[in-house]
Amino acid sequence: MKGHDFTLAGARLTALGSGALWWSEHRLLCVSDLHLGKSERIARRGGATLPPYDTRDTLNRLAVDLARTEARIVVCLGDSFDDLDAAEALPEEERLWIARLQAGRRWVWIEGNHDPGPLDLGGTHLAELPLAPLTFRHIARPGAAGEISGHYHPKATIRARGRAITRPAFLVDRDRVILPAYGTYTGGLHSHDAALAELMRPEAVAILTGPRPQPVPMPR
Amino acid sequence: MKAMTALPQMFHDWFAAQGWQVHPHQQAMADRAGAPATLLIAPTGGGKTMAGFLPTLAELATDPRPRLHTLYVSPLKALAADIRRNLTRPVQELGLPIRIEDRTGDTPASRKRRQRADPPHILLTTPESLALLLSYEDAPRVFAGLQRVVVDEIHALAESKRGDQLMLALARLQTLAPGLRRVGLSATVEDPQAIARLLARHPDPCEILQADPGPAPDIAMLETEELPPWSGGGAGHAIPAVLREIRRHRTTLIFHNTRAQAEIFFHKLWQANDDGLPIAIHHGSLDRERRERVEAAMLRGELRAIVCTGTLDLGLDWGDVDLIIQVGAPKNVKRLVQRIGRANHRYNAPSKALLVPANRFEVVECVAALEAVRANALDGEPRGPGPLDVLCQHILIAACSGPFDADALYREVITAGPYADLPRTDFDACLDFCATGGYALRAYDRWQRLQRRADGRWQLRDPRAVQRIRMNIGTIQDSDRLKVRMRRNRGGKPLGEVEEYFAASLTPGDTFLIGGQVVRYESLREMTVEVTRDPGRKPRIATFMGTKFATSTQLSERILDLLAQPDWPQLPRHTAEWLALQREMSRLPERGRLLIESFPHERREHLCVYGFAGRNAQQTLGLLLTKRLEEIGAAPLGFVATDYATLIWGLEAVTDPAPLFELTALRAGLDGWLAGNAVMKRTFRSAATIAGLIERNLPGNRKTGRQATFSSDILYDTLQKYDPGHLMLRITREEAMRGLVDFGRIEDMLARVGGRIDLVRTGRVTPFAAPLFLEVGKVPVAGAAEERLLAEEASRLMAAAGLHDAP
Known part of the structure; x- marks a missing residue:
């Protein structure tokens, strides 16, 4: 499986090219910021009627990762739904699909700022998940250690022979990992943005997603 | 003086007091004041705008009741303001009780509201501002008495979706004001019939008036001591020769094909400007305030030269321009002729222009273009039918102004020239897209943008959508731009804009040119590129683009014919040698x-x-x-x-x-x-x-x-x-x-x-x-x-x- 291996607080982790994080010791797959139901929410609020295929595309990609990894635990790191109404408005077909993906595994929904309440879907709902030596939560806390979070949708740009290449990216230092957004309709925040630059240690690494995940010193 | 039918005597008296004569085409326009559609083709400086407005002034002189009488639409905001100034003088001197106002994206919101409540006699605007006006519920009241619409520089609008949007707006106006008469003012074009078909309500006829084109332009290639480089678009070699020409003339406009080239040239020109001649730069990426300062200085006659791009292409009245310099190959003979028309704004004085090829290939292209201009061979590609994305926006705008009937809207749309052949199925597809997104997966039945009411008419489901749609009106598609500012602790002065992809390629310490100065990239902060001044260093080239033109088929063929010659006596020696070298290598x-x-x-x-x-x-x-x-x-x-x-x-x-x-x-x-x-x-x-x-x-x-x-x-x-x-x-x-x-x-x-x-x-x-x-x-x-x-x-x-x- 294509991925980039690294260690956090003694845990051996793999950054997958899809933007998911794999913890093989626990057979745990972690994805962040799925933003399911985003197109529905935008239309509901009087905005454009975007192609309504974002949820199915995100679930398609998640299904591929689950099939490849045969994960026993799935942690959705918050902002899994674009809002709570979007979760409720999910078409029956997509609810059943989620239920099928959940079958036979432990599934944890971490609360995010977009989806702070409990959801009427299978799985466990938690503010955060401690699983020694790591802690899974939506938004990184300064000073934390062994922390896996999302929220910022990090992306990074590097330049190679005059070409700027920008990809969603994992940000990793010795305290934390910040996951890129997994959802189809998500944009990114540059690693050089102050919010990320201040959070991450100077020696932090950005792992660019794609067919072959590539670590680079985090662009600032 | 021959008998004048349509113009009140006071106009002839006023013209005479100016030492002017009514041009034949101005009189012809006045004679046809009642025609449903008229297209006037006249060179710059031919009193074209006055020809468009004379019938309006004459009608308002006899019947000055307060109402919106004439709508003037131009592609440039600056042009609207310019025309207001030019019209105000005769109106005041004739003592006519006529109110003239402009309305563009720059007009304060309070004045815009007042204009809708109490419209002036003559409103000067742009296609986008007109579309916005039509999106208000009170549009029927505002435009009910409209008599005339004057579309200026219609040849420029006809080349883009802005023209398609405008023609849809005119179709709407015609419904609101059935007696509306249309006038188009155009520079010289290769196919006046095509423009006439755009302008007129389909299938109304449209008479075309051709003004005297004036004397042939005085146009040549600029002689430089230094040879043009093998490559590049900077034309740095021509700086001393260009400066010499600036000194010899009152005011020189120096046109470039891209903003980046204009920036580089201006930078070099300024470095070599030992006499401190007042020279400015003007292009669409510059901060508005900076552009306006340049425009004002130009009007006051304080500038000897302006380095510019297409933003100055159109018929702005810059007064005393007596030389046009085109840097870089003109790409298109028609555009070259129109640019040349900017010089010597007096009718019947030949325009003077110099071409400055930036490199040796452009020497070949310039020579081919000069031959085409002398042969009076204009070029141009016909445009296809009206684009559907513009129609979708038009449908949303219609919905903003109130519930509409789909059949009536379709009948109205096909009176617009570009949409005359629009199949009903295409219209329905656009309507479905606006209503539901038009997806194979019917996902938005609950959250439709447009809903069908019990009476069969369509309306916006969510009133919040009105504001969102209005905020996104327009068809001008610059690629995403980021503002460039001096770093905040140094005042945060806005300098202009660069394209997002260019900004993305910058790393701190990189230098580039903007507004004629070298700046150093510091950081990207909230969609703003922060820079500091960096006078000492050689800039990295700013690659943000201006308009890119395509060389026409005709010009390409002329170039190939030129290349086929055994030798090239009409080319400068250096270029002929370069071609020979290419033949050899x-x-x-x-x-x-x-x-x-x-x-x-x-x-x-x-x-x-x-x-x-x-x-x-x-x-x-x-x-x-x-x-x-x-x-x-x-x-x-x-x-x-x-x-x-x-x-x-x-x-x-x-x-x-x-x-x-x-x-x-x-x-x-x-x-x-x-x-x-x-x-x-x-x-x-x-x-x-x-x-x-x-x-x-x-x-x-x-x-x-x-x-x-x-x-x-x-x-x-x-x-x-x-x-x-x-x-x-x-x-x-x-x-x-x-x-x-x-x-x-x-x-x-x-x-x-x-x-x-x-x-x-x-x-x-x-x-x-x-x-x-x-x-x-x-x-x-x-x-x-x-x-x-x-x-x-x-x-x-x-x-x-x-x-x-x-x-």
């Missing part, structure tokens, strides 16, 4: 053959294809060829296209080009290829934005955190994957085939060539290929090469930083 492109060069340069392999098919077709060729190269493992990285050639670079050399150019293979690849390339994504972004699928502006402020917005490429990819028959993809394909793709010109070229392909392998860049390296608009190819590069660069960076896999 490689060979010259010929009609009926296809020249391809292959050479290594800076750790990449290059392939240069001289198709002379025009920029868009060469671009398509680049896309198709890079796809074929990807398939055969040559790892292409990207390409750039000009009007005469496509330069492709990659990691592997090509030795046998013939299989690349099989027409059947190219055509077979076209459809699959169309789906995935950058040009299509760019076209999609523009169409989806105009049609209202992508909202550039949202209530509140522009989004600051970039994680909140996502790239239009994602929408494009999603549609390709799940809904390939969607209207937006159809619009994108049609538009790309017609404009950006121009596959027809590739087919023509390959048919002419047959199998006659000449591959020349050289050890280094050839004389003809060199200028291509400085072209802007490079298109990257995402493929195997990108992964290779990324891996290479990642390990280099990690090693350089002393980092290993895990932190």
